Amino acid sequence: MIDLGISKLALIGAVALIVIGPEKLPTVARTVGAWIGKAQRYVTDMKAEVNRSMALDELKKMKDSVESAAKDVGQSIKSGTDDFEKTWAEATRVASDGHSSDSDYRVSLPEPVPEYRHPKKNWRLKQGATPNWYKARAGVRTRALSGAARVARYRPTKFN
Incomplete structure (x- = not known):
């Protein structure tokens, strides 16, 4: 590599000033x-x-x-499910036929699990949990007004 120090750069600048001239030196430098x-x-x-x-x-x-690991996992899951299906088929066949090597062996199927229902937001429970003093301060309506009652309540008064 070229080793340029401050002294060498000053020498190059002085030679450029002499050769190029002071008029063209700024444009050449740019x-x-x-x-x-x-x-x-x-x-x-x-x-x-x-x-x-x-x-x-x-x-x-x-x-x-990652793809090869996913393929390996998929293959192991597939082989596991195949083994499980074979065992399950054999167990259900033994249970339905009633033939077994030992008479005490019985397969009991589990009770069906009820379907999951998402607990929806309970608006009434939420409203009932709020204290009345907070409702009054925040201006929450606690009673429903009919249309006629609302008009009568909020109708502007006439000035005489």
């Missing part, structure tokens, strides 16, 4: 600065692209390993 900036941006873009490609390769390897 142009050289722009070229250096473009080169630095190009280098950083290339580094970022290389890092992205390396990360992409790592992600592909990780995806392949």
